[in-house]
Amino acid sequence: MSSVDEIVLPAPADFHVHVRQGPMCDLVVPHVSQGGIRTAYVMPNLIPPLTTTDAVIEYRNHLQNLDPKTQWLMTLYLHPDVTPDEIRKASKAGISGVKSYPRGVTTNSSSGIEDYTVYYPVFRAMEEEGMVLNLHGEVPSDPDQNISILNAEKHFLTHLRKLAHNFPKLRIVLEHATTSEAISTVLELPSNVACTITAHHLYLTIDTVAPQPHHFCKPLAKEPKDRKALQEAIKSGNPKFFLGSDSAPHPTTSKAPGLVEGGEPSPCAAGVYTSPILVPLVATLLESFGALERLEGYVSSHGRRFYNVPPERGQELKLKRVKGQKVPSILRGEGTEVVPFWAGKDLDWEIVE
Amino acid sequence: MSSVDEIVLPAPADFHVHVRQGPMCDLVVPHVSQGGIRTAYVMPNLIPPLTTTDAVIEYRNHLQNLDPKTQWLMTLYLHPDVTPDEIRKASKAGISGVKSYPRGVTTNSSSGIEDYTVYYPVFRAMEEEGMVLNLHGEVPSDPDQNISILNAEKHFLTHLRKLAHNFPKLRIVLEHATTSEAISTVLELPSNVACTITAHHLYLTIDTVAPQPHHFCKPLAKEPKDRKALQEAIKSGNPKFFLGSDSAPHPTTSKAPGLVEGGEPSPCAAGVYTSPILVPLVATLLESFGALERLEGYVSSHGRRFYNVPPERGQELKLKRVKGQKVPSILRGEGTEVVPFWAGKDLDWEIVE
Numbered sequence: 001m002s003s004v005d006e007i008v009l010p011a012p013a014d015f016h017v018h019v020r021q022g023p024m025c026d027l028v029v030p031h032v033s034q035g036g037i038r039t040a041y042v043m044p045n046l047i048p049p050l051t052t053t054d055a056v057i058e059y060r061n062h063l064q065n066l067d068p069k070t071q072w073l074m075t076l077y078l079h080p081d082v083t084p085d086e087i088r089k090a091s092k093a094g095i096s097g098v099k100s101y102p103r104g105v106t107t108n109s110s111s112g113i114e115d116y117t118v119y120y121p122v123f124r125a126m127e128e129e130g131m132v133l134n135l136h137g138e139v140p141s142d143p144d145q146n147i148s149i150l151n152a153e154k155h156f157l158t159h160l161r162k163l164a165h166n167f168p169k170l171r172i173v174l175e176h177a178t179t180s181e182a183i184s185t186v187l188e189l190p191s192n193v194a195c196t197i198t199a200h201h202l203y204l205t206i207d208t209v210a211p212q213p214h215h216f217c218k219p220l221a222k223e224p225k226d227r228k229a230l231q232e233a234i235k236s237g238n239p240k241f242f243l244g245s246d247s248a249p250h251p252t253t254s255k256a257p258g259l260v261e262g263g264e265p266s267p268c269a270a271g272v273y274t275s276p277i278l279v280p281l282v283a284t285l286l287e288s289f290g291a292l293e294r295l296e297g298y299v300s301s302h303g304r305r306f307y308n309v310p311p312e313r314g315q316e317l318k319l320k321r322v323k324g325q326k327v328p329s330i331l332r333g334e335g336t337e338v339v340p341f342w343a344g345k346d347l348d349w350e351i352v353e
Numbered sequence: 354m355s356s357v358d359e360i361v362l363p364a365p366a367d368f369h370v371h372v373r374q375g376p377m378c379d380l381v382v383p384h385v386s387q388g389g390i391r392t393a394y395v396m397p398n399l400i401p402p403l404t405t406t407d408a409v410i411e412y413r414n415h416l417q418n419l420d421p422k423t424q425w426l427m428t429l430y431l432h433p434d435v436t437p438d439e440i441r442k443a444s445k446a447g448i449s450g451v452k453s454y455p456r457g458v459t460t461n462s463s464s465g466i467e468d469y470t471v472y473y474p475v476f477r478a479m480e481e482e483g484m485v486l487n488l489h490g491e492v493p494s495d496p497d498q499n500i501s502i503l504n505a506e507k508h509f510l511t512h513l514r515k516l517a518h519n520f521p522k523l524r525i526v527l528e529h530a531t532t533s534e535a536i537s538t539v540l541e542l543p544s545n546v547a548c549t550i551t552a553h554h555l556y557l558t559i560d561t562v563a564p565q566p567h568h569f570c571k572p573l574a575k576e577p578k579d580r581k582a583l584q585e586a587i588k589s590g591n592p593k594f595f596l597g598s599d600s601a602p603h604p605t606t607s608k609a610p611g612l613v614e615g616g617e618p619s620p621c622a623a624g625v626y627t628s629p630i631l632v633p634l635v636a637t638l639l640e641s642f643g644a645l646e647r648l649e650g651y652v653s654s655h656g657r658r659f660y661n662v663p664p665e666r667g668q669e670l671k672l673k674r675v676k677g678q679k680v681p682s683i684l685r686g687e688g689t690e691v692v693p694f695w696a697g698k699d700l701d702w703e704i705v706e
Contacts, residue, residue, distance in 0.1 A: 143577035143580075146577045146578040147577075148560050149563060151576070205496065206501050207502050211621050211622075211623065212618070213566060216564060220559075223504070224496035224500075224501055252612065256610060257567055257609060259605065259683060260697060261683075262682055263682060264682075264697035265565070265567050265682070267565045268564050270564065329612065329616060329617075339618055343617055343618055344618070
């Protein structure tokens, strides 16, 4: 088979991205389009979390100011402040979805949910308004029940099944799936349930996460068989699976254990930062496991179809094959810096400007 | 039940400790006795590894010079240089055991663990000489077979069973067990097979390891049910289980991801450093899960009986209950520094000098 050397993709979209606040936001917002993304679906876990329409719109305006070329799709943070009325208001304001964080499982999730049934009226309003429910699919750890970050996603699947059953018209996305069990559950559920897969979970396993804080994220990358299941989901071409990078920058200081005189060393923050290299990275990874022909579906058409956000004309992205395009070891901004995923490694594809 | 406030232990022993070389060795050797240990069983994984009797004896002399009060028991590194003749020489020189590491058991590391059979003549000589075989019980990772650092220990148990079967008179120690499967395998094997359990694996699970490089070690701490199995093994009072701390200091710089301009960030070194607080830490942990009455067996009599190293008179260690004895956040030596396990946390016991 002769290998392809150039690929044109209809407007790539990242259906799960963190662009933060303050100096980090200034640094990373331009990276989204640099990584080849035209439409970015933005997570609401700021400090404080974005629990009102007004706060989300203010944030969207800020992002649009920083980068007017990128289409910013916005989400609310599921929280007691989010009422059915707030949902209708959010929908009118063009907010696309609501993100649910189980309490305490990842960055800035201390305001997360504990029980879904109290939100059923909210979900009903979302169903009516056509808003999407984005689920961080992990239950909180509980040593007494042997629930840890290794099986937190498996334990969440019961909740996913129940929500899918109770809200058959609500579009639900299981975000950043990491286990073979998650993939098979999404496959068995109806078409209102989709699933994002990150770029880094197509590459990492527990072996490469444990010694490297820059690879530490939630959900944790799991076993080789799980990575294989994610790769196979993409290889299958099933439109339920699409790109949500969960690109989540943290300053380098938050990625090293912080020495606290007289105290415990602070832990490392959870998150892998892929935005600046996203589409070339995805092309490189998909080719490595024989799925390059699924690139368009994974980075563009599947997600766009699920979200009803068709690609605009003139927003195509052209990639060309390249020999050893090295990822920078660090990206520096005003008062902050971040180490990108694959720092120092070679990409096989680059964006043609 | 009235709580005990003072404990006297016959000469505590640590049957698995790394005391390194150079400035780190100078820093950590005094910590062994400071942590309450009278007899230390020393690992041979130096650079280069200690594969000859002469090298081990030179190292022992160095340790004895640094701390003549502590009894240093020594091991050889299993390697093609270690012949049956070398075993007999080592035994005459008072070397206690031979340590096997998963990689490096053969010159060709890709053939790995399967090649134990090439060492059968060595094991026979060890059986005759009464030397102990110390096993790092993990097979190398192999993504194609779904072998990762999560199940590497489980996969090793086949090798343990086979060795125990083929060498019924060889004393074998499965070092630093971390899984419920390892515990049940050791229980079902005859009394020539014992098992060390570290202090930190009685406390950590994957949840507290993943975000904290100072908790990253091999074998990785696993699920809550595994930690429970280790705790239950000690609680049972079965003499097969005893303390081998695997205390393994790394300089702070090796515990943070190293930024390499133009290259990949270096990974964090594997190892948890418990020596300076070992016996008070163990007392605190055992009490936390209701096993304080097993302290003497775990830190002294079980291991000493297995190794035939009876406690000397006058070497008792006295502990007393204390309120909030804070572990130092860092320990500094000449040109090196190390963060101890439990830095900034409170111990419930301290050593009475």
